[in-house]
Amino acid sequence: MTSETVTEGGEVTLTCSTCTQSNNPTLIWYKNNQPVSNQHTTRDNKLHLNPVSSEDAGSYSCAVKGDESLSSTAVFLNVRYVPKNVSVSIKASSKIEDSVVTLTCSSDANPPVHTYTWYMKSGAESLVRGTGESVSFNLTSDTSGLYYCEAHNEVGSTNSSQTPVQIVTEDDHVAAMMFQAGIILFVILTITLVFATLWLSYFPARADASDVYDNVMPTTMTSDPGQRVDSQGMKTMSITPASSSNHALKNKSLSTAIRKELSSSNNMRMLSMPLFNQANQILPPGLGLSQTYPHG
Known part of the structure; x- marks a missing residue:
């Protein structure tokens, strides 16, 4: 070829x-x-x-x-051109004073670049800071500024864009660290809030389960099987169906209607229940079973 x-x-x-x-x-x-x-x-x-x-x-x-x-x-056509895409990358242990900074220049050229020259802007002038693909120096007030490199090959030369190299004071460093920590904390809180919202939306019954039992009042049984004591100390009366040997109400339904009457004059509470005879007829009120207890 x-x-x-x-x-x-x-x-x-x-x-x-x-x-x-x-x-x-x-x-x-x-x-x-x-x-x-x-x-x-x-x-x-x-x-x-x-x-x-x-x-x-x-x-x-x-x-x-x-x-x-x-x-x-086939014939191979070789095209020569000046350096293209000339750029500067910076590597520094930190940006505080006396830290080491390394600048590297890269480009695309044919034939390859044979010389790199580094410049630092000082007002309207450009000061030579070194040669070579990379240059390193300690960051001080005298070395901080705008840097660029010039790439040379047999066809010509091209400059990179200017890259700022600046000192960061201790106060600025602490402020930057606090800012980064604030961003991380904000992200964590946002994620936590989102997960909490999703949890409550998928399991609403757990959040409201206590409301189901707010109105339940415990009842304490007394020594008398026919009496109970509620959470407010009020005695109530319960009727237990009699056995078949003592009563003739076998296989008959017992009405559960209960009437409560409060006596405001003597501050007494009376519970009464109508009774039924063997013909399943309600007895007169005077023959019903009733018992009175002091209120409270």
């Missing part, structure tokens, strides 16, 4: 020679085994590249249409 070298921005013409019976054959041009795009001009068996860019570098070949398998010998 032969090679041709051209500088970016220049002009190059590739010519395809064929041995065919056709006086005007149709040619197909290839770059890296792919058809050449229409941005280049083909005329009279020639491929014109004007102007040449760094993207035009590659291996070129040609073939007669219909006989694509019989392509020509």
Whole structure:
């Protein structure tokens, strides 16, 4: 494979020679085994590249249409260009005074960069701070400022953008740490609140379970099986069905209607329950079972 070298921005013409019976054959041009795009001009068996860019570098070949398998010998086009994408990266143990700072310059160039020069802006002037791909120094008030690098190769040179290198005081360092801690705390609290909200929305019954039992009043049984004492110390009366040997109310339903009457004159509470005879007829009120207890 032969090679041709051209500088970016220049002009190059590739010519395809064929041995065919056709006086005007149709040619197909290839770059890296792919058809050449229409941005280049083909005329009279020639491929014109004007102007040449760094993207035009590659291996070129040609073939007669219909006989694509019989392509020509490839020619490699080498495009030279000045350094591109020149940038500065900074590495520092910290940004407080006397910490070590390392600046590194990188670029894309053909041929490769042979010299890097470092500059620091001082007002309208630029002071040389060193040469080489990387430069290191201690951060002080004299070395803090705006830095940039200049990349050189055989074609030319290109400068990077300016990178600030500044001293951070102890107070500023503490403030920055507190700010970062505040952000972390805010994120943690936000996540906790979100999970708590989701928990309560999925399990509402647990949060309201205590309300179900707020109105339940415990009852204490006394020594008398017919009496109970509630949580307020009030005696109440309960009726236990008699056994079949002592009463003739076997297989009869017992009414559970209870009437409560409060006597305001003597501050007494009376509980009464109507009774039924064997014919399942209610007895007169005077024959009912009643008992009175002092209120409270």
